[in-house]
Amino acid sequence: xxxxxxxxxxxxxxxxxxxxxxxxxxxxxxxxxxxxxxxxxxxxxxxxxxxxxxxxxxxxxxxxxxxxxxxxxxxxxxxxxxxxxxxxxxxxxxxxxxxxxxxxxxxxxxxxxxxxxxxxxxxxxxxxxxxxxxxxxxxxxxxxxxxxxxxxxxxxxxxxxxxxxxxxxxxxxxxxxxxxxxxxxxxxxxxxxxxxxxxxxxxxxxxxxxxxxxxxxxxxxxxxxxxxxxxxxxxxxxxxxxxxxxxxxxxxxxxxxxxxxxxxxxxxxxxxxxxxxxxxxxxxxxxxxxxxxxxxxxxxxxxxxxxxxxxxxxxxxxxxxxxxxxxxxxxxxxxxxxxxxxxxxxxxxxxxxxxxxxxxxxxxxxxxxxxxxxxxxxxxxxxxxxxxxxxxxxxxxxxxxxxxxxxxxxxxxxxxxxxxxxxxxxxxxxxxxxxxxxxxxxxxxxxxxxxxxxxxxxxxxxxxxxxxxx
Numbered sequence: 001x002x003x004x005x006x007x008x009x010x011x012x013x014x015x016x017x018x019x020x021x022x023x024x025x026x027x028x029x030x031x032x033x034x035x036x037x038x039x040x041x042x043x044x045x046x047x048x049x050x051x052x053x054x055x056x057x058x059x060x061x062x063x064x065x066x067x068x069x070x071x072x073x074x075x076x077x078x079x080x081x082x083x084x085x086x087x088x089x090x091x092x093x094x095x096x097x098x099x100x101x102x103x104x105x106x107x108x109x110x111x112x113x114x115x116x117x118x119x120x121x122x123x124x125x126x127x128x129x130x131x132x133x134x135x136x137x138x139x140x141x142x143x144x145x146x147x148x149x150x151x152x153x154x155x156x157x158x159x160x161x162x163x164x165x166x167x168x169x170x171x172x173x174x175x176x177x178x179x180x181x182x183x184x185x186x187x188x189x190x191x192x193x194x195x196x197x198x199x200x201x202x203x204x205x206x207x208x209x210x211x212x213x214x215x216x217x218x219x220x221x222x223x224x225x226x227x228x229x230x231x232x233x234x235x236x237x238x239x240x241x242x243x244x245x246x247x248x249x250x251x252x253x254x255x256x257x258x259x260x261x262x263x264x265x266x267x268x269x270x271x272x273x274x275x276x277x278x279x280x281x282x283x284x285x286x287x288x289x290x291x292x293x294x295x296x297x298x299x300x301x302x303x304x305x306x307x308x309x310x311x312x313x314x315x316x317x318x319x320x321x322x323x324x325x326x327x328x329x330x331x332x333x334x335x336x337x338x339x340x341x342x343x344x345x346x347x348x349x350x351x352x353x354x355x356x357x358x359x360x361x362x363x364x365x366x367x368x369x370x371x372x373x374x375x376x377x378x379x380x381x382x383x384x385x386x387x388x389x390x391x392x393x394x395x396x397x398x399x400x401x402x403x404x405x406x407x408x409x410x411x412x413x414x415x416x417x418x419x420x421x422x423x424x425x426x427x428x429x430x431x432x433x434x435x436x437x438x439x440x441x442x443x444x445x446x447x448x449x450x451x452x453x454x455x456x457x458x459x460x461x462x463x464x465x466x467x468x469x470x
Contacts, residue, residue: 004053006112006113006115007058008110008116008117009060010060010117010133011118012062012120012133014062015119015120017062017119018059020117020147023177024055024187041105042058042059042105042109044057044109045059047208055188055191055205055208060106061101061105062102063136064100066133068099073086083141084111084140084141091104091107091111110137110140111140113142115142115143117146118144118145118147120146120149120160120164121148121151122156122173123150123153124154125159131163134164134168137167138167143194144168146164146168146170148171148172148174150173161173170193170194172190180402181401181404184404189205191205192205192206192209220401220459223278223397223401224455226271226275227271227458229451231386231454232451234268234380234389235440237260237263237380238260238378239257240375240376241256245373252375253375256375259377260377261298264298264380265297272393275400279400279401294392298388307389307395307420307422308384308385308387308388308391308420309420309422310423314384314387361378361381361382362381386437390425391420394422394461397465398462426460429461436453
């Protein structure tokens, strides 16, 4: 028997076995397909955390000739106590036999000591053809648990439950494609309940649940730290270029503004990749069938409306919407209300109409040390931009953290149509975070202690977001 808990995932072809493995092992490399026969060889997938293997799932081919296999076993039966040995004889005597290749593949890990997780599809009716499979598994003598997976819209769960209870000590209903982290832990606890399990395995599974919970919290804190660093970098960012005498300052301001916008977009995308890596979703694709929110441009009016704070909320959190420090004059460099603004006082007084609270960045014209001038766009002065970024980041984190690895379709966003998602953060917490945002602008960053404070606020906001219904 393996030193760590090992479970062979077995059953009829195309009943979601590989989806179960991918979900529990947090492994996107498991081949998942609606076509039967995708899995042709047994392959182990280990779940690791804290530098140790917590458990292993073995993905196996589906039964192809269970009745013929059972007939062979019954023809060679000696006594009930010898049944596992007869199963082993079958595998040994049929090595290389193409007729039973899949049966031999799925039985090997069980004969090597793996526990059995038998997967059926509760969306389709129970049939007597499954009884041969279940009887074969009973012959192995290994601890067995049945999982009623829900692949389609049908509901034959109770019919399946009555049949499975005759062959398995534990029967659970489980939706492999939609199970969140809590459901996965429940399934591991069910593994632990198998009375036939070796006691060392039971202790290992109990430890696995505890380690996974700690690991989950650590991932959340690392994701919050990445989001905090994103906010710090964005609010400190600026772009500059030489501005010779006679240069078109308006055009240069527009070019620097676009460079700053592109830089902020790239940094947000980089943070998303980091968060997805933390949750082992390296190839996760995202789309929103209804709202397209996360694909929406960061600086669009829709992003500000959906993710930022309302004017009233900005006022309540103490956000400054008046003149910028130092009395510099801000003016817009673009026609859209949410483009990064530019203001260089009297020097660039003809840049265009004023846009009041829609200003997004300072623009300054400063003397260069070696003569001449430099035009500087930044740092960000818009009070709502960090809230827009935070709202987008919180929603992205929630979707990534709760999407399991068995889902291979694009991640579909199902968000509320209500506006100002950042406004759902507790008002007192918003005021504390706004104070930190001001510190970033004034200090071009945060002290380590202030950064830790921002991270703790983001973690709390993540917890609140997870508890709200989708």
